[in-house]
Amino acid sequence: MLQKKICMLGGFAVGKTSLVRRFVQSIFSETYLTTVGVKIDKKSVAFPDKTVDLILWDLAGEDDIGSFRVSYVRGATGLVLVVDGTRPATLAVALTLRERVEAEFGAMPFVLLFNKSDLADRWAIPDGEIDELRQLGWQIYLTSALSGAYVEDAFRQLASMVAK
């Protein structure tokens, strides 16, 4: 059995819990409910040659990055970095969290999600900035936990990366 621990990382209220709920249970709630500590979910991703069980660690998104407890990430093989596309500052938060995790546990595969793509009129991340990150070879998705757009794709991509 192929079982992989994946950590959801990002600032508060970017949609980590909603993305996990959309991916695991195919539901979305408009109500914002903050996460304290960690909630763990599991979802199987099937490929033609194998099936990967993703153990998803939905970590609390801290207001203050300094208080983030890196120790939760121990044993993880991949990261889902989540950015709120309507709040530009959350990009820096996601990238900083990744740096802190890599400093502790070394580099690991990740996907970068610009979430809330349904809020087109409040979108605040320039296309050029996203393209620049793509140039680095990063796997980037413009997701919507509300509509489900690209959520499955992003998790499948990460599953294929960690299963190698």
Next chain:
Amino acid sequence: MHGLPREVRSWIFNFFYNEHAVAYLKIDAQLCIAAKGGNVKHYGLSSLRTGKPVADQLDFMEGLLPCPELPYHMAMVELPSGRVADLHLFAADNACVWLLFLDATAERDNRQRLQQKAYEMTLLQERERQLNEKLQSTNEALRESQEGLSREYQRAETLLLNILPASIAQRLKAQEQIADNHAEVSVLFADIVGFTERALSVGAVTTLAILNYFFKAADLLSEEYGCEKIKTIGDCVMVVAGLPVARSDHAEALAHYALELREVGRRERFAGEPLRLRIGIHSGPIVAGVIGNRRFAYDLWGDTVNLAARIQKSAEPDEIRISDATHKLLGPNFARDPLGETELRGTGRVRMWRLRA
């Protein structure tokens, strides 16, 4: 144990054990569950099987063992049962580890309530700031288009002032009909001697340069002497003194103007030739007004205007010819020669004078 009396120790132990629903697992070197105990039922873990791998039975243990940094603590992990536990891993004998469960459900719920309020507040503030920024940039854009509009307005204003005297433009903007009687003004006509013939011989570019020079000079002198250039007709310019604001020295102002204009013509050479002018002045009452309402023209009408034009036509090259009426208004500073009475077309015999340099 810390020298506490037995009953106190016992009480603390019981209190903590019940309050935190203490449960434990022992995990062996093969990462299988070696033993379990305490309040495992509280966490819904009664069905855990000893001798089987822990990571297959508890998802959150995936990847955690072997753990190089013991003791290891993870706060507030929500288990599938919905209970929230603080998890403690610490070393046991024979390369085994203990996994301790301490209930933290109430603490998590409390903190969640506080954090919910705090984050919602922060989100609202962020949203407010974003909206303010948007408002500001909208205001900025509005201000810029207002400035553009006001620049356009000023340009239109400047254009209007170029074709109309300022006070007339002002009244026109107030939708006023403009037709004023002016009892005492002087009217001047001036044109270039032999212009039509010269235009044919020097070509269009030089012709345009000549007219440009002549009319620009007429404009500049108008400002200098407080006269108004009313219009140009071909190579002829029409200038008036004494309006829109009346002045008693209108004849003298226009005499100065005429003398200076003639000098300006003499100074410049076009295709080797100076500009020689023919100038005529007459003084008297006129009617001034604006005609048209899309393409405005401020103009003068009356016998005074007609006679001034006739006098100009009768003037010799380089001559400034003035009517008797203008002559009578000029002071002794202006030297002039009598020309006697001359027959002018449509007017009869007219007494005229020549203004000397």
